Amino acid sequence: MMLSVIPMTAFADAGMDHTTHTGCKALSMGTTYIMIDGVEQANNRLSDGSYYLTGDITATLSVNGNVSLCLNGFSVNADDSKGIKFYESGKSLTVDDCVGTGRISGDTDAIYVNYSNTTVTINGGAIGSDSSEYGIYTSDFNIKVFINGGSVTGSYCGIYNDVPDIKVYLSGTPAISGGEADIFGGELYADNGSQPAIPYSGATLTLADYDCDYHYHNDIMVSHVTEDNKDRFALHNYFTKYSLVYDSDSGVLKLEGEPIAATWYAEDGTTVLSGANYPATVHYGSTISDLPDYEKEGYLLAGWFWRVAGWTEWDEIYDAVLADSPVEFKADILPKYPFEGDGTADSPYLIQNAEDLLGLEQIARNPSKCYNDAAVYYRLTADINLSSVCSETKGNWTPIGEGGFFAQFDGDGHTISNLYYRDDRQDVGLFRYLEKNGSIRNLTVTGFVSAKSDFSGIVGSNDGGTVENCIDLTMTVPYGYTTDENGWMTFKSYDDGAVDVKAIYDGNWIKTSYDTTKQYQIKTSGLDGAAVTVTPTIINGGSYVKVLYTITNNGGTAITEGKLAVHSDIQIGDNDDAAIEIIQDGDGNAIGFRMIDDHTENKTGCTSRGAQLNLYFAGTGGVIDADTYWFGYYGNRDKNAFMTISDETVSSSYKNNYEKDESGNYIKLNNVDSGIAFSWQNIALAAGESKEFSWVINVGFEAEPPQWGDPAVNLTVTTDATQNNRKINVTAKVKDEAGITDKLYYSVNDGAGVLLGGVIADGVTEKNITGVIDTSSWADDTYHLDFWVVNSKGAVSEKVRRTITITDGRITGAVTELNPELSHDWATDWSYDEINHWHDCKNANCTVSANKDKNGFAAHDFDNACDPSCNTCSYTRAISHTFNQKVMTERYLVSAGSCTERAKYYYSCACGAVGTTTFFGDLAPHEYIYSADGAVITETCAGECGHSASATLVAPENRTYDGTAKEATVSYTNGWNGGVLTVAYSSHGNVNVGSVTASIAKNNKTAMLSYDITAATVVLTPPTAKENLVYDGGAKALVNAGSTTGGTMQYAIGVSAVAAPTSGWSTVIPEGQAAGTYYVWYKVVGGTNYNNVAPACITVTMAKAEITVTADNKTKTYGENDTLLTWSVTEGTVKPNDTLTDICISRANGENVGEYTITVSQAADANPNYDITFVDGTLAVVPKEIGIRWSNTNLIYNGSAQKPTATATGTVNGDQITLVVSGAQTNASDTAYIAIVDGIEGKKAGNYKLPAEKTVAFTIAKADQAVPTGIDTTNLRLWTAILFISGGAIITLTVYNRKRRIKENFTM
Secondary structure (H helix, E strand, C coil): CCCCEECHHHHHHCCCCCCCCCCCEEEEECCCCEEECCEECCCCEECCEEEEECCCECCCEEECCEEEEECCCCEEECCCCEEEEECCCCCEEEEECCCCCCEEECCCEEEEECCCCCEEEECCCEECCCCCCEEEEECCCCCEEEECCCEEEECCEEEEECCCCCEEEECECCEEEECCEEEECCEEECECCCCCCCEECCCCEEEECCCHHHCCCCCEEEECCCCCCHHHEEECCCCCCEEEEEECCCCEEEEEECEEEEEEECCCCCCEECCCCCCCEEECCCEECCCCCCCCCCEEEEEEEEEECCCCCCEECCCCEECCCCEEEEEEEEECCCCECCCCCCCCEEECCHHHHHHHHHHCCCCECCCECCCCEEEECCCEEHHHCCECCCECCCCECCCCECCEEEEEEEEEEEEEEECCCCCCCCEEEEECCCEEEEEEEEEEEECCCCCCCCEEEEEECEEECCECCCCCCCCCCECCCCCCEEEEECCCCCEEEEEEECCEEEECECCCCCCEEEEEECCCCEEEEEEEEEEHHHCEEEEEEEEEECCCCCEEEEEEEEEECECECCECCCCEEEEECCCCCEEEEEEECCCCCCCCCCCCCCEEEEEECCCCCCCCCCCEEEEEEHHHCCCCCCCCCCCCCCCHHHHHHEEECCCCCEEEECCCCEEEEEEEEEEEECCCCEEEEEEEEEEEECCCCCEEEEEEEEEEEECCCCCCCCEEEEEEEEECCCCCEEEEEEEECCCCCEEEEEEECCCCCCEEEEEEEECCCCCCEEEEEEEEEEECCCCECCCEEEEEEEECCEEEECCEEECHHHCCCECCCCEECCCEEEECECCCCCCCCCHHHCEEEEECCCCCCCCCECCCCCCECCCCCCEEECCCCHHHEEECCCCCCEEEEEEEECCCCEEEEEEEEEECCCCEEEEEECCEEEEEECCCCCCEEEEEEECCCCCECCCCCCCCEEEEECCCCCCCCCCEECCCCCCCCEEEEEEEEECCEEEEEEEEEECECCCEECCEECCCCECCCCCEECEECCEECCCEEEEEEECCCCCCCCCCCECCCCEECCCEEEEEEEEEECCCCECCEEEEEEEEEEECEEEEEEECCEEEECCCCCCCCCEEEEECCCCCCCCCCCEEEEECCCCCCEEEEEEEEECCCCCCCEEEEEECEEEEEECEECEEEEECCEEECCCCCECCEEEEECCCCCCCCEEEEECCECCCCCCCEEEEEEEEECCCHHHEECCCCCEEEEEEECCCCCCCCCCCCCCEEEEEECCCCCCCCCCEEEEEECCCCCEEEEEC
C-alpha cells in the first residue's frame, strides 16, 4: 500500500494542481511502517512537509511537524484506535482530497489531538465514519480547528472538544454529523476567523456540551454569527433549561435561561414587595448581583437574604445568587447605630470610645451594605483602653468581623490597649477575619492574646485585605504551647512522644510541619521493655527548640540493637512545596535540613515569605548526632524512618526533583511535598540504664550559618602556683553578614548551652568573641566542651569540640597554658572610642595591641536612637532629638481640652524629650447625663456643647406570634454616644402571646415599653378523606392527617355533617371498621399562642365488601323426596370472624321430570357489611328407571302377527303407564324371536325411562296338535306336541306348566 504526502499549503494556500502533486513526497505502506519515496521508515511519524497518498494506509500516522496531507482518493484506516494523532505540541495538520473519495478513520478517533498549541485544518476528505466514535477529538489547551470543507463524522459526535477553550472555526459547507451531537464543547466560530470572512453556510448543526444545564444565562455558544447563518445552529435536547438566541449587536448566539419566579419580601419575610425595582421573574442560570434598595425609617439596608422557593431557611447573599430554581429574597435591615459621621470616605463613622468599638463588633458580625462593606469607612478618634471590657476576670474580647470584616478601618495613629483573649480557638485578635478589599490602617494594638493557631493582635486571619502602618501587640504563645521570655519559638508535646513546633515570624506564629497537631513523631524498633520520654526545651537565647529523648530500659534484659527515629511531613509556614536542602559541615557531612519559603511577592495570604527553617540532627550544639537521615516525598517518610538517603530509598517518581553534589550525595529536593526522617541506631542499654538523644530546630530569617575563623576556638589557661585559679579564657573567631549579631555558646558533656559573649559582624573581617569558663567547682575528670555560634537571624554554626582533662586541679588537653608573666590581667574599667568599648590588659608584657582582640570588645549599647549613654561603659554621645511624636499625656500637655475645644500638646521625641512645636489632640470626652421617661432615655452633656440625644424603645411592627422573639428595637437620635443598649425583657419573655415588657438601661436609668403579642392564625392543611375504603373486617384510618403551623389538630366522629360532636375529640386519627358513611370532624385547638380553628366535617364512605352467593345445583330421581337445598360464596370472601346470616333459599314447585329454579336471597338489613349478588341454582328431576315383566313368550301359530306382552314394574304415585313392544312375528319357527320394549305411553310416561335390558326371546309353535289325555292341563299355559312317526318310534310330548315352570316329558 502506497502513501504520498504533500504540504497542504501547496493545495490550499498556493492553489497547486492537485493532479500533479509537484514537490510532494510519495508514501507507500511498507512491511511494518510507511515508506517515504520508497524508503521504509523506522516509525510512522510525519515531519515537516507536504505529502500525498498513493494507496490505502493501515497504520496510525503521527504528526511530528507542520504537515499537509492530500488523501488523493485513498484512506488512512489504522488497526489502532486512532487514524492520525499528534506526536508533540506546536505542530499543525492540513487535510485535503483532490479526488474526493479519500477518508481518515479509526476505531475511536479519526484524528486525535492531545497536544497543546496545535492546529488542524480540514479542506477536503471524509474525516471519520459511522464506525468511528469521534471524527475529530481534541483534549489539550490552545488548540485550533478549521473546518473549511469535506466531512467530519462520528458515531457519537463529529467534533468532540474535551477542553472548553478549544477554538473551532467553521466556513463554507462542510458536512459535520454525529449520532448524539454534531459538535461537543469548545469555542465555536461561524466563519473562518480571518479576512475576508467566509461564513458557515452548511446544514444546521446540533451543539452539546459538558453538563448542559450547568451553563449560565448569556453564555456564548457561537461567535462571528451573521443574520444569514444564525439559524444554522441548534441546541441538543440536553439543554433542558435554555434556548439559543441571536444577539445582532455582538454577532453571537448565546444561551437564554427560561424564566423562573422571583419573589421579594420585606424584612418580615411575609410582606411581598413589588414594582420596577423588584422583578417578578429572572432567567434560569442568571447571576443576580445587582440587588435593589429598600428603605425603612430608623433602619439601614444591610443586604438581602435568599432561599429557593419553598425552603424554610434563609441564606445571606455575599456576592451574588445563581438562579437555578424559583427564588425568594428578604430584606436584611439593621437599626441605625448612633455613630457620628455617615460612613463615607469623607465623613467616616467615628469610633470614640470602647462602647462604640463594642457597637462595631455587634453590627459588623456579618457583611452588610450599611456597616460592613468595602464602601464603608470608620475612623478611631481617640486611644481606647479595653480593660473595662475584657480581661482575665472580665473574659475575652469578642473579635470584630466574626463573619468577615469588609470595611475600611483607620486607627488615625491611635492605640487600642489591654486587648485580652485566651481560648482554644483559631484566628482571633481585635478583628477576626479581614476580607479582600477590607483594610486596617494606622493602628497600634497592645494586650494579651493566646489562641489555638495562627493569629495576631490586630487580625486573626487576613484573606487578602490590607494591614498598613500598624503596630501589633507582642505575640504571646499559642494556646496550649510553651515558650520563653523571648517569645521566638514555642512547642507542644504529646503523650505518644510527638512534638509540635511553631515560630514567630513577621508578627505571626507559623508552623514547621503540615500536620499541626503532631508534627514530629517518633518510631522505635528493638526497644521492647524501654520507655521513651520527650523533653522539649528552648535554647540559644530563645531561638531554637531542643527536643531531648530519654530512653530507659525498664525491662529485665539488655537491649543491644535498639533504634529511635523521628519523622515529619515538614514544611515552612505556608509553603508545603519549598525546597529542602542538606546543611553540611566543613567536611561535607550532612548535619541538618534547611527550608526557605520562596513564595513570590504576589503569593496572596502568605505570612511566612522569606522565612528559613533550620533543623539539625548532628554537628551543632545541643544535638546528639544521629546515625541516618532521609528526605523525600512525605508519604514515604515512615517506611524510610530508619534509612539513609540513597538511590535505593529515593522514590522513582521524584528522582528528577533531587540534586546531588560532586560526590554524588543527595543534597536538595525541589518542588515536592516533602518529608524528613533521621534515626539513632545500635542503641545498647543495660537493664535500668538510660541514654539521651536530641535534635534542634529553628525558624528565622534567610541567612547562611556563621563561619568559623582560624582557629575557630582557642582556649587558654593561666598557670597559678596555688592551683586555685582554674578559669579558661575562650576566644572564638567568627565571620558573618554585616550587621548581624553573633553569640557564642558552649556546653559541657552535651549539657545545657551557656552564653559566653557576642559580637556584631561586619561581613568582612573575622570578629573575636571572648569569654571565660570557670572550672573551679569541677571535679577531676575529662570534659568535652562544645562551642557554637547563633546569629540574630537564627542561623547556627557547626559545633567545635574541645576536650580538656582536670587532674589534681590542673587543666590539660585542648588548652594553651600561659605563664603568669605572659597572661592577661584585664582591667575592670572599660576603655572606649566613639564606636566600641573593651577592657585593656594591665600586664605590661601584653602583646595585644588591636582593640578588637581585647577582652569584652563590642559596639556601644544604647536603649534607643536618642539615648546618649552606653549601657555597658561610661561613654556618652551627642544626640539630636527628632520631635515628631504625638504623645497625648500630661507630660506634653499645653492646654487642656473640653468637649468643644481640642487639647493642645507639644510634639515629643521617641526618647521622651519634649519639643516646642504643638499639635491638637482629641476633644475631651463628653460628660453625659442620662434620664429616663417612659420608653425614652435622654442623653445630655454637662459641658458647653449642648449635646442632647435619645434612645427610644420601639415596639416591633410584627407582633403576631410566630415562634420567634418579637424584639423591641432601640432608635437612636442626634448622635447618641451611649453605646448600643441591650434590650431586656420581663419574665414573660418576648416569644409567647401575652403582654411584653421591654426595658433599656443606661447609668441606672431605665426606660420601659409594653406591647402585646397576639395569637397567630394558623395555616391549616385540612385532613382529606381516605379514598377507596372497602370493608375488610379490620379497623382503618378514615382520613389522611391534616397539618397546622400551630396549635393542636383534633379529630372526632360525629353522627351527621351538620352538628359537631361535643365529646370524643382526640389527636388520634379516627378509625372505622363497618361499612357505611362516617362524619369525621376536625378542628385546631390553638392553645396559648394560636387562634382556634372551628370544627369542620369530612364525609368518608366505607364501601361494603362485594361477594357473590350462588345456590348450589341439585339433582333427584322422579318420585324421590327433595335433598337439602344449600348455597356457596363463589366470588369474594367472607372476612375472618364474620358469618353470613338470614340467607333464604327455596325452589320452584313441581315433581315431574324437568329443571326447577333454586332461588337464594337474604332478609332485609341482614349482613350490612356486604354487598351480595345472589345467583340462582337449578334442581334437576331425572326420570325414574322402570322394570319390565314379560308374558306370553311361548305362542302358537294362529295366522296373525304375535308378540309377548310387557308390563312396567316400579312405578310410583299410582302412575299408569303402558309399555310399547315391537318385534311381532307370524310364522312358527324352531328358532326364538326377539321382542323389544321401545316406548312408554301414558300420562306420566315422561317421568320414567326404560332399563338398559329391554328385550325378550319368544317362540311361535305350529298349530293343530291334540292335547294328550291324562295330562292335567290345569294352568297349562302352553303345550306343544310334536309327533314323529317312524316305524314304531317313540312320540315325545313336552308340556310346559305355566305356574310351576316344570318341563314334563311324556312318552307315547
